[in-house]
Amino acid sequence: MPAIVQTSKFHLIYNILLRMNENEKQQQGQLQIELPQDVAQGEYANFAIITHSSSDFVVDFARVLPGVPKAQVKSRVILAPEHAKRLLGALQENIVRYEREFGPIKIPNQEPRTIAPFPVGKGDA
Numbered sequence: 001m002p003a004i005v006q007t008s009k010f011h012l013i014y015n016i017l018l019r020m021n022e023n024e025k026q027q028q029g030q031l032q033i034e035l036p037q038d039v040a041q042g043e044y045a046n047f048a049i050i051t052h053s054s055s056d057f058v059v060d061f062a063r064v065l066p067g068v069p070k071a072q073v074k075s076r077v078i079l080a081p082e083h084a085k086r087l088l089g090a091l092q093e094n095i096v097r098y099e100r101e102f103g104p105i106k107i108p109n110q111e112p113r114t115i116a117p118f119p120v121g122k123g124d125a
Contacts, residue, residue: 043074057084 045061052058061075079087099105 045074047071049073052081052084055081057081 043061045063047062047064049060049062050057051060057079059077059079060073061077062071062073064071095105
C-alpha cells in the first residue's frame with residue numbers, strides 16, 4: 001500500500017536537488033541549477049502517494065479539494081533508490097531546521113484515518 005505524506009513540493013524538490021548533487025559539486029566544482037519560469041511558480045499539492053519497485057521510487061504529488069471526490073495528480077517524480085534515500089535524509093534535515101525555527105509540526109489525529117489531509121464527509125464547500 002502506498003505511503004501518503006503532506007508536502008510542499010517546490011521546497012522539497014529544490015532541497016533534494018541541492019542535496020542529491022552534493023557529490024557531483026565536490027567532484028566538478030560547482031553545480032548550476034536552472035529553474036525555468038513555468039517550474040518556478042510551483043504546483044500546489046497537499047498529499048503525495050509513494051510507491052516503489054526494485055529499481056525506482058515513484059512519488060505522485062496530488063491535490064485533494066473539499067467536496068471533490070477525485071484527487072488530481074499534479075506531478076510525478078521518479079527516483080533511483082539511492083536518491084530516494086537522499087530525499088529521506090534531506091526531508092529529515094529540513095524538518096529539524098523548520099521545527100527549530102517555527103516550533104513542532106503538529107499533525108491532527110483523524111478518527112477514522114483517511115487519505116484526505118482534512119476531514120471529509122460533511123458536504124460543505
